[in-house]
Amino acid sequence: xxxxxxxxxxxxxxxxxxxxxxxxxxxxxxxxxxxxxxxxxxxxxxxxxxxxxxxxxxxxxxxxxxxxxxxxxxxxxxxxxxxxxxxxxxxxxxxxxxxxxxxxxxxxxxxxxxxxxxxxxxxxxxxxxxxxxxxxxxxxxxxxxxxxxxxxxxxxxxxxxxxxxxxxxxxxxxxxxxxxxxxxxxxxxxxxxxxxxxxxxxxxxxxxxxxxxxxxxxxxxxxxxxxxxxxxxxxxxxxxxxxxxxxxxxxxxxxxxxxxxxxxxxxxxxxxxxxxxxxxxxxxxxxxxxxxxxxxxxxxxxxxxxxxxxxxxxxxxxxxxxxxxxxxxxxxxxxxxxxxxxxxxxxxxxxxxxxxxxxxxxxxxxxxxxxxxxxxxxxxxxxxxxxxxxxxxxxxxxxxxxxxxxxxxxxxxxxxxxxxxxxxxxxxxxxxxxxxxxxxxxxxxxxxxxxxxxxxxxxxxxxxxxxxx
Numbered sequence: 001x002x003x004x005x006x007x008x009x010x011x012x013x014x015x016x017x018x019x020x021x022x023x024x025x026x027x028x029x030x031x032x033x034x035x036x037x038x039x040x041x042x043x044x045x046x047x048x049x050x051x052x053x054x055x056x057x058x059x060x061x062x063x064x065x066x067x068x069x070x071x072x073x074x075x076x077x078x079x080x081x082x083x084x085x086x087x088x089x090x091x092x093x094x095x096x097x098x099x100x101x102x103x104x105x106x107x108x109x110x111x112x113x114x115x116x117x118x119x120x121x122x123x124x125x126x127x128x129x130x131x132x133x134x135x136x137x138x139x140x141x142x143x144x145x146x147x148x149x150x151x152x153x154x155x156x157x158x159x160x161x162x163x164x165x166x167x168x169x170x171x172x173x174x175x176x177x178x179x180x181x182x183x184x185x186x187x188x189x190x191x192x193x194x195x196x197x198x199x200x201x202x203x204x205x206x207x208x209x210x211x212x213x214x215x216x217x218x219x220x221x222x223x224x225x226x227x228x229x230x231x232x233x234x235x236x237x238x239x240x241x242x243x244x245x246x247x248x249x250x251x252x253x254x255x256x257x258x259x260x261x262x263x264x265x266x267x268x269x270x271x272x273x274x275x276x277x278x279x280x281x282x283x284x285x286x287x288x289x290x291x292x293x294x295x296x297x298x299x300x301x302x303x304x305x306x307x308x309x310x311x312x313x314x315x316x317x318x319x320x321x322x323x324x325x326x327x328x329x330x331x332x333x334x335x336x337x338x339x340x341x342x343x344x345x346x347x348x349x350x351x352x353x354x355x356x357x358x359x360x361x362x363x364x365x366x367x368x369x370x371x372x373x374x375x376x377x378x379x380x381x382x383x384x385x386x387x388x389x390x391x392x393x394x395x396x397x398x399x400x401x402x403x404x405x406x407x408x409x410x411x412x413x414x415x416x417x418x419x420x421x422x423x424x425x426x427x428x429x430x431x432x433x434x435x436x437x438x439x440x441x442x443x444x445x446x447x448x449x450x451x452x453x454x455x456x457x458x459x460x461x462x463x464x465x466x467x468x469x
Contacts, residue, residue, distance in 0.1 A: 015174050015201050020086035020318045020351045021309055029177045032200035037209040040169060040198055044140045045215065047167035047195035052137045056110050058191070059163055063107035065190030067100045070183070074100075077151060077182060079310075084176045085150050086318040086351070087272055088309045099152040099183070102434045105451040106159030113163075113455060120465060128469030135459040137165035138239060139217040142210045144231075146223045147320050148275040148373075150176035154183055156434070157220050158197060160454035162187070166218075169210050170199045175320050177201055211235045218458060225371075225397065225443065232446075241447035241457050245277045245371045246399030246440055248429035249392035251414060252293060253385075254286040256404035260426065262293065265377075266300045268402065268428025270355045273319050274375035278400040278422075278430045282368070282378050284388045290381040294359065297379065298343045301355045316375060318351035325353040328374040332356055335367040340378070369395050385410060393419045399440040402429040421445065 014028035032040070054062075070077055074096045081092035113135060120129035143157035154172060161168050172180035184197050200206065211219045211231055218239035221231055228244040250268065252261050268280035285293045309317030319325045325348040332346045335358060345356030353375060361368050361378045368378065382388040392401055401420040405411050415423040421440045424431045432438060439448040447457050 012202075015177070017084060017175070017177060019083055020175070020320050023350075026083055027178065029174075029181070029201045032202045032206055034202065034205040034209040037206075037213055040200060040210070041140070041213055041215050043195050043198045044167045044169055047193065047198065048137070048139050050193045051162065051167050051196045052165040054165060054193075056114065059110040059165065060107040062187065062191045063103045063110065063159060063162060066183075066187045066192075067103035067107070069186045069190060070096065070103070071100045073186075077179070080179050080182060081151055081176075082309045082317075084178050085147055086309050086320060088314045088317045089312060091272055091317075092309075095149060095152050098434055099155045102152055102155040102451060103159050105435050106155075106163045106455070109160065109451055109455045110163035113452065113459075115461065118463065118465070129465055129467050131463065131465035133461045133463045135164065135456070136462045138458055138460055140167050140169065140213075140215055141218045141220060141458060142169045142213075142216045143171070144207060144210075144219070144221045144223065145170070145172045145180065147173035147175040148272060148277070150179035151183060152434070153222055154180045156449050156451070156454060158183065158187065160451050161220075161458050162192065162196065163451075164455050164459040166458055167195070168197045169216065170197055171201070171207060171210060172199070174201060174203075207231075208234060220454070220458075222449075228446075239457065241449070241454070243277065243399075243439055243445045243449055244443065245373070245397055246420075247281050247369070247371050247395040247397045248278050248400050248402070248420075249282045249284055249418075250280045250402035250429050251382075251385075251388045251392060251404070252283060252285045252289065253403070253405035253407070253410060254289040255406045256289075257406065257426070258289075258293070258296075261404040262296045262300055264402075264404070264426075264428040265297060266304075268430040269377040270301070270304060270316055270375045271430055273316050273353065274355075274377075275319060275373055276430055277371070277373070278432060280377060280402065280429050281372055282380065282391070284380050284382050284391055286388075287381045287383050290379075294343070294379055298357050301357055302344055304355050306352050306354050316352075316355055319348075319353050319374065320351070322348070322351045324374075325351050328353050328372070328376065331367055331372065331374075332358065332376055335361055335365045338362050338365050340365065340367070343379075345375075363391070363394065371397055385414065389414060389417050393417075396443045397440065398442050399438075399445065400424060400429040400432075402427055402431075421448075 012031035078092040340361040
């Protein structure tokens with residue numbers, strides 16, 4: 001991989017990007033000095049004017065064209081995701097496939113979600129009025145994206161923003177900038193004017209400059225709770241859309257399809273080395289099924305192969321860095337000292353942290369309440385659905401939940417009572433379709449992603465009313 005060129009030059013040292021698997025240098029990107037924010041805004045201001053004046057059919061054509069190009073280069077995109085993020089090649093191919101779909105959905109949104117008629121004559125005295133509202137761009141959006149889905153989560157910011165006629169200041173993770181760069185390059189190749197997206201790389205000071213700028217009318221952020229809280233304090237009067245992580249519970253009832261539940265929970269817990277905000281972190285199993293499920297789950301976990309993410313038979317790739325793997329091991333060890341029982345795992349080789357299963361984790365333990373964002377899962381028994389729902393709702397972070405049961409009444413009762421942005425029935429918590437609204441309850445997020453819903457966040461209604469009286 002080669003160094004990325006930016007619009008804004010800087011004297012800062014370039015940012016080196018390394019493979020999380022073997023530490024190999026993948027390339028560098030230029031760091032943007034926070035003092036250059038005014039120059040970034042000049043570009044973005046011009047981009048916003050260009051973007052809002054692009055006819056909807058042109059926005060759609062650009063997004064559709066980019067989707068076709070990425071699809072034709074899917075192997076190269078997947079390899080980039082593997083090398084910089086550490087996802088397995090199979091998982092990376094799925095991410096590329098989802099990115100293509102996200103861009104196609106964005107193209108459709110550009111063409112159809114333009115506003116609607118307002119029935120003014122529904123109000124007494126307005127019989128002689130008629131009109132409509134349109135959806136207009138908010139202007140300049142700062143988008144900050146994480147490392148765990150370095151391609152599709154960028155598409156979830158850029159696709160709806162372009163569909164809505166906005167300009168974007170994009171700051172991808174310093175761990176995984178190349179997938180974002182390749183996506184922006186393809187959008188430009190498909191016809192997007194260069195000024196519409198300004199991509200830059202840097203540290204917290206750069207992010208602060210990008211979110212506090214008065215001309216920025218919206219911040220779209222995916223990442224950790226502490227960072228999201230800091231952004232909300234600093235941003236000022238502008239729209240905020242944040243996906244701040246979760247601590248997903250999956251409830252396994254004793255009448256479930258047993259094999260489906262085990263398979264779904266193993267995949268849900270360890271996909272993307274657990275670096276998945278909707279990954280199954282707490283699996284709650286009805287007591288009469290607990291021992292059987294635990295034994296099958298642990299046996300299936302032990303068959304997973306952790307290793308080189310480019311190999312087709314690898315199930316679990318590396319975490320984003322060896323330091324993160326070390327922190328994960330320390331957090332699990334802390335839980336074990338507090339009373340949790342280790343059933344397998346909790347050791348790492350560099351950045352490879354082996355899938356880890358615990359039981360008996362104290363409900364007061366930090367690991368139970370906070371997002372672990374690692375291939376770590378905790379098993380716990382319950383007697384009644386009421387008890388399971390109380391346990392499921394315990395943490396402050398809540399994106400998705402899951403339940404396995406053959407009783408539709410139990411499933412719908414749980415879906416109604418679980419505090420989460422999505423409840424997956426007979427699926428693990430980590431199922432997501434890119435057209436659905438995606439976000440959390442409680443402190444897990446602010447706003448919703450999913451193309452239509454992000455598009456609506458990134459646009460604003462304008463009413464036109466004609467008085468014929």
